[in-house]
Amino acid sequence: MSSSRAQSFIHTVLQNSANPAPLSIVKPNGHGQAPVNIALSKYWGKRDAELNLPINGSVSISLPGLGTTTQISVFEGNEDWISLNGKTLPAGDKFAKRLSAFLGWFRKSSTTAFKVDTTNSVPTAAGLASSASGYAALVFALDDLFGWQLSKSQLSLLARFGSGSASRSVYDGFAIWHKGDSDNGLDSFAEEINVTWPEFTIGLVKVDTQEKSIGSTLGMQQTVETCDLYQSWPQQAERDIHNIHQAILNKDFTTLGKTAEHNALSMHATMIATWPPIVYWQPESVAAMHVVWQLRENGVEVYFTMDAGPNLKLILLDTDKQAVLNAFKEINRPIEFIQPFKG
Numbered sequence: 139m140s141s142s143r144a145q146s147f148i149h150t151v152l153q154n155s156a157n158p159a160p161l162s163i164v165k166p167n168g169h170g171q172a173p174v175n176i177a178l179s180k181y182w183g184k185r186d187a188e189l190n191l192p193i194n195g196s197v198s199i200s201l202p203g204l205g206t207t208t209q210i211s212v213f214e215g216n217e218d219w220i221s222l223n224g225k226t227l228p229a230g231d232k233f234a235k236r237l238s239a240f241l242g243w244f245r246k247s248s249t250t251a252f253k254v255d256t257t258n259s260v261p262t263a264a265g266l267a268s269s270a271s272g273y274a275a276l277v278f279a280l281d282d283l284f285g286w287q288l289s290k291s292q293l294s295l296l297a298r299f300g301s302g303s304a305s306r307s308v309y310d311g312f313a314i315w316h317k318g319d320s321d322n323g324l325d326s327f328a329e330e331i332n333v334t335w336p337e338f339t340i341g342l343v344k345v346d347t348q349e350k351s352i353g354s355t356l357g358m359q360q361t362v363e364t365c366d367l368y369q370s371w372p373q374q375a376e377r378d379i380h381n382i383h384q385a386i387l388n389k390d391f392t393t394l395g396k397t398a399e400h401n402a403l404s405m406h407a408t409m410i411a412t413w414p415p416i417v418y419w420q421p422e423s424v425a426a427m428h429v430v431w432q433l434r435e436n437g438v439e440v441y442f443t444m445d446a447g448p449n450l451k452l453i454l455l456d457t458d459k460q461a462v463l464n465a466f467k468e469i470n471r472p473i474e475f476i477q478p479f480k481g
């Protein structure tokens with residue numbers, strides 16, 4: 139990551155800093171905290187790998203209380219010290235290397251090293267991606283350490299540069315990530331959708347929490363390069379974002395649920411149709427889908443979405459929690475419910 143375009147992107151964002159010397163710390167420790175988020179309309183495909191710009195926009199719901207907490211400080215040294223969930227990571231660790239490369243954009247000199255202590259609080263039954271909350275929390279922590287006082291949109295730009303879906307994790311509640319059109323990447327950030335919906339419920343169905351077989355960056359690249367079906371994805375994604383956004387504003391649960399499930403299955407169809415094929419599903423994932431479809435046949439309005447892994451995230455209203463729980467008990471799957479707008 140040594141491109142001048144990326145350099146200029148970071149430079150431009152930091153021009154809005156309240157600190158006239160944005161790479162000089164204003165306090166000994168910076169603190170950040172951010173929630174995980176689940177895309178209701180997915181991001182799949184990069185148009186620019188250098189600046190991490192998406193081909194299509196996306197819409198999400200954050201799950202407050204589940205996410206990442208990060209402390210950061212600087213010291214004189216040649217190597218960062220990174221701890222994840224209380225364990226110090228070896229320098230060659232994949233996660234540590236990616237984090238250090240990102241932090242490289244914020245070093246005052248070659249002897250500025252960062253000490254990062256990061257903890258994920260994801261529930262046992264989650265299987266949720268932590269890179270979104272991780273990069274959002276890190277950007278909040280940097281903002282605190284360096285006294286930038288950047289706006290949420292500017293923090294979203296920086297988080298996006300670290301991990302696309304992190305652009306949405308700077309917000310609680312619903313968020314929309316605009317894909318942007320410009321080459322400099324300055325119009326590709328997320329904004330809050332200001333709607334409170336207390337009955338809106340997410341159910342986490344764990345199938346497997348092991349690390350995914352193929353990461354999202356590689357998966358997207360392979361899809362864009364080898365999948366003919368992908369041609370139709372950007373148009374569908376933009377239509378779905380519009381419909382889901384409207385459904386959130388109107389609290390139209392049926393449109394939201396249908397569109398979100400259809401969107402997730404369409405994204406997975408593009409993954410499956412790459413070469414070599416990318417299939418994140420396991421037999422238990424498909425069994426869980428059938429439970430959802432059976433519930434709907436029986437008049438219980440529940441939908442699902444899935445990301446780059448085998449776990450399902452259910453979308454329902456709180457009145458249907460018990461019916462959903464009972465149906466999943468029959469296939470021995472516990473569910474963890476989260477109501478994003480209920481403390």
Ligand code: PMV
Binds near residue numbers: 176304
């Ligand atoms: O931000 P990434 O690189 O972790 O990619 C996220 C991809 C999906 O989770 C599959 C979809 C999304 O919009 O979150």
